[in-house]
Amino acid sequence: MLTYIIQITLLLFYLVYLIKKYAAESIYFHIKAICFFSWLLSFAFIFLLPVDIKYVKKNKYLRFYLKIFKKQIYIYKIIKKFILCIKQIFVFILPFFQEYEEAGEFTKQEKIKKSIIKNLQIYLIAFFLLVGFIVYLMYQNKITKYDIQGLLISLSNGFGILLVVLLLGHGLVAIPKRLWREYNYQLLLEYFFILIFITFIYLKKSYYYFKAHLLFEQKQKVKLKLEDQVYLVFYSLKINNQYKEQINIILESVPQKIINYCKQNKDYITNKEEFTYERLIQLNKQIKNNSFQIKRIETQLDDIIDKAIFYEDIINTNNSESKNIKSIFYICSKSRLGAIYDYFYYIWNCRLLKQIKKIFSIIFFLLSTFIFFEEISIFIPSLPNPFKYIINNSIITYVFFFFYIFYQYIKKIIIIIPLIYISYCAFYGLFIFKFAGSYGLYNNKQTDAASLMFFSINFSRVSAPIAYNYIRMLKINDSAFEYVIGKIDEIPFLEKANMYCFPFILVLLILANIFDFYSKFMNCIGLKKFEFNQTSQEQEEIEQGKIYIGKSIYKKQFIILLFFIQLDKNGKYNLNNQIQKIKIFTDIFIEQISISILYFQIFNLQLFQSNHRCKIKQQNKNNQRYASQEITEHFLVKNNYLL
Structure with a gap:
């Protein structure tokens, strides 16, 4: 009992961590709560499986002679069925909230109505397709009316198993492959350079794509004033007063700096045509999605740049004889305790972490090979199943004869490790899944509500098939899980498809993943690969990525410098009192910017601040103030240091 309490507690904390890591801060609390409980049921459905296996084994040995044990099995089946029913309810509830969050309508009543209509359309289409399929099978004498219930259960389970097979086909190879490639820091750094280049180009292209969309709206002669998106420009359209409230709702999702830019260019649209309410709803949905997407891309770009700078510093440290990490942004401590921390930080990042990734890559490769043969043995019963032999026989008893007291714990570990790895491989594919640039789980709190709902639906769909797949791998019959969810091979023609197709x-x-045959295909469906070939085009992208890294370093250096510059009570720079602090950073980037030019630029910043209304952020701890991001960006843009 204590073990299960610890597992549930760890699961709860882990789910809270995941929600906090992925969910955007702007998402409402009830959406996060629904997502949390949905994920809890999905993961709990899998982690209850070892209990099911335990009861099946007890049932096998006790042969139902104990009435108390009979009651335990019955209670467990009721619990399992209750969880499954709640999961099915969530499968119907989550699409409603997904459509609600995606809707472009302006009132709650309109959003609810749109969500209900959209879901009803999908369910009606699915219903008529299913009825047509059943009628066709009955016409072909494949099934009878008594087989319809079994057919529905088999189709549901078969779809889930197919989804698990697709995810495992990617995860079993991608996970050890990725760890092995992350062992090579130079390859990892070049990969980040390419990502930075592609992301930056995407931002620029998206800017002009949206600008073209703006010109298209101008050709339609629309009366609307609208500003839109970080880096994707904005809208400014003249409208009637009747849409003023809706326009204000739309502009709430647009960054203020883009709104200001939009107001400066509001006079070039002249139109006498009326702007329809339906077009405004569509525009609201597009602007909301694009604004969030651009903010997400910028955050990802900053994160990738930080990682690239970090690994570049690690590589430079490995190439030197220093025992500390040499970095522009990491200053070693001069105290004894700080020196110990710096040394262990160096050992961990430059020595241990690489070896740990290499070891785990080999372990995961062995586990993937083992799981692969076990999966094949599910569909082809004639193949040997070593896992079943280990679980069902007493070989462990003889191997661990002197540790017989730990026999049950060892057996539990052997049972749960493959289950955890299969679950990890399946959920790994879902977590890295990016559907057409819209749905995806993004860390740094960059996942919108619609994406959370979308993946909550798929977690619910995958969890039961993972457990069912594992039960069949162990060749365990009469389990509570099968009692609740049914069997896939109740219909003969589905059993044949199950045996050969999966x-x-x-x-x-x-095989395609091992030999990289389908990298382009996986990119099309959203499963991005950790793979690139050393082609001339990618070498150019690497060089471009290095250029952008250099510009970002200038930006970060200047921000650090501004942090150490005090302002007097009038908000002006007091350079005379800061000469020593500035000299601290002179040695760090003297090769990039000369100190005389730097002083001159700081003087220009004084003039810029006096001529513009710049916000100065107050620090409560040390009573110092430093220049705002507006000053920083002005300096960097002026000197071509900003991306």
């Missing part, structure tokens, strides 16, 4: 798909995906 192993073929799994083998095909694994």
Whole structure:
């Protein structure tokens, strides 16, 4: 009992961590709560599986002679069925909230109505397709009316198993492959350079794409004033007063600096045509999505740049004889305790972490090989199943004869490790899944509500098939799980498809992933690969990425410098009292910016501040104030240091 309490507690804390890591701060609390409980049921459904296996084994040995044990099994089946029912309810509830969050309507009543209509359309289409399929099977004498219930159960489970097979075909190879490549810091750094280049180009292209969209709206002669998006420009359209409230709602999602820029260019749109309410709803949805997406891309770009700078410093440190990490942004401590911390920080990042990734890559490769053969043995019963032999026989008793007291714990570990790894491989594919640039789980609190709902739906769809797949891997019968969810092979023609199609798909995906045959295909469907070839085009992208890294370093250096510059009571720079502090950083980047030019630029910043209304952020701890981001960006843009 204590073990289960610890597992549930750790699961709760881990889910809170995931929600906090991925969910955007602007998402309402009830959306996060729904997402939390949905994920809890999905993960709990899998982690209850070892309990099911335990009861099946007890049932096998006790042969139902104990009435108390009978009651325990019955209670467990009721709990399992209750969780499954709640999961099914969430499967119907989550799409409603997903459509509600995606809707471009301006009132709650309109959003609810739009969500209900959209979901009803999907359910009606699915219902008529299913009825047509059943009628066709009955016409072909494949099934009878008594087989309809079994057919529905088999189709539901079969779809889930297919989804698990697709995810495992990617995860079983991608996870050890990724760890092995992250062992090579130079390859990892070049990968970040390419990502930085592609992301930066995407931002620039998106800017002009949206500008073209703005010109298209101008050609339609619309009366609307609207500003839109970080880096994607904005809208400014003249409208009637009847849409003023809706326009204000739209502009709430647009950054203030883009609104200010938009107001400066509001006079070039002249139109006498009326702007429809339906077009305004569509525009609201587009602007909301694009604003969030651009903010997300900028955050990702900053994160990738930080990682690239970090690994560049690690590589430079490895190439030197120093025992401390040499970095522009990491200053070693002069105290004894700080020196110990710096040394262990160096050992961990430059020595231990690489070896740990290499070891885990080998371990995961062995686990993937083991799971692959176990998955094939599910669909082809004639193949040997070593895992079943270990679990069902007493070989562990003889191997661990002198540790027989730990026999049950060792057996539990052997049972749960493959289950955890299979779950990790399946959920890994979902976590890195990016659907057409819209749905995706993004860290740094950059995931919108619609994406959270979308992946909550898929977590609910995958969790039960993962557990069902594992039960079949162990060749365990009469489990509470099968009692609750049913069997996939109740219909003869589905059993044949199960025997041949699923192993073929799994083998095909694994081979394609090993030899990188389908990297472009995986990029199309959203599963981005940790892979690139050393082509001339990618070498150019690497060089461009290095240029952007250099510009970002200038930006970060200047921000650090401004942090150490005090302002007097009138908000002016007091350079005479800060000469020593500035000299601290002179040695760090004297090769990039000369000190005389730097002083001159700081003097220009004084004039810029006096001529413009710049916000000065007050520090409560040390009573110092430093220049705002507006000053920083002005300096960097003026000197071509800003990306």
